[in-house]
Amino acid sequence: MTQAFTSSAASRFLRYVTVDTQSDDRSESYPSTARQLVLLNQLVAELKEMGVADATIDQYGYVMATIPATPGREEVPVIGFVAHVDTSPDVSGAGVTPIVHRSYDGRDIVLPDDPSMVLREADNPELAEQHGHDIITASGLTLLGSDDKSGVAEIMAAAEHLMAHPEIPHGVVKIGFTPDEEVGRGTQYFDVNRFGARFAYTLDGHKRGELEIENFSADAMTITFKGFNVHPGYAKGKMVSAIKLASEFVHRLPRNGLSPETTDGYEGYVHPNAIQGGVEQATVKLLLRDFVTAGLDEKARMLTDLAEEVVRPFPAASVEIDRRESYRNMKEVLDRYPEVIDHAKEGMTRAGLTPYFRQIRGGTDGARLSFMGLPTPNLFAGEHNIHSRLEWTSVQDMDKAVEVIVEICRSWAEESDRT
């Protein structure tokens, strides 16, 4: 069965990565870059070619399509599969030259266009699970784009497989391809009603078997310190420097915990990620992260107390605090729909994998979709070293993901037989 998938997901992937789809966080347009539309339009054409007749692209670039239910399965809950076409603004995605390294055996993989880029098993323990597999990398000058063109190629290959095999029972299956995930706007104009799925899965994860059902809850805080400027030659006893207030605040942040550098697993953090200003006014921007939303309140309180403490000795100084919600842990939604997770686990088991949970120490489009009314956990897509010139994926992981998609569709259909 696996062999039958190989040509489709991998050959699609090798074509899609050559299209530069980098998004741009400084752009005001939607999608943020027109080049993403090249691939999005191409996907519509390919879907139509395989017989998915209603494939469309809307004014924002969202591609949506429907694989009709097999006869008698029209009442099965409609499920969707979603992936994003854009690649990270952090590393060039122009002129990607994918290379297939056949039957990997633990050797160092040297990328030819920059031989200082070497993929070593010692630095990448996940490669140990890939012996005998075909690894795909870029050539050393760009990222690969496995994030998330692996997911795109897998969904396309699964669609092709379902269209070609009407004997596989499934309900209505929706397909969605989105722009601008990497700049945090992937779901901004996503019309959940028009998409028409009851539940969905993003294909945008890491190694085989991975199932992601929880992510950070996240807020952003801007703390503005207001000082008092006087000509520095005549400032004695009068000047209060906002630069020094902001520095003091950052200096007093916890050193041994609560920071990105000191936490992992389920630990949250506060992270000053931008600072700017002058004597009169200085702002510190912070990211707040916690798997429990109430934990964000605690962190916000701690930061507020700290900022107030810093200005307290200076009557001429003051502080203003602004806190905004960024995104929330999708587990808060998914806990109400255990069947979504159960079918994902069942699909993986049927594909011969042992599913395991990993928490996302960040956000995901699926989290936003979950809170927009479309519960959407994330499935592995075979992405490794994402946003890096050492990014890689494997043909066999991609084929496995295709198999998982097909088996999830089958699992939903068969469950409806029983109830």
Ligand SMILES: [Zn+2]
């Ligand atoms: Zn991604």
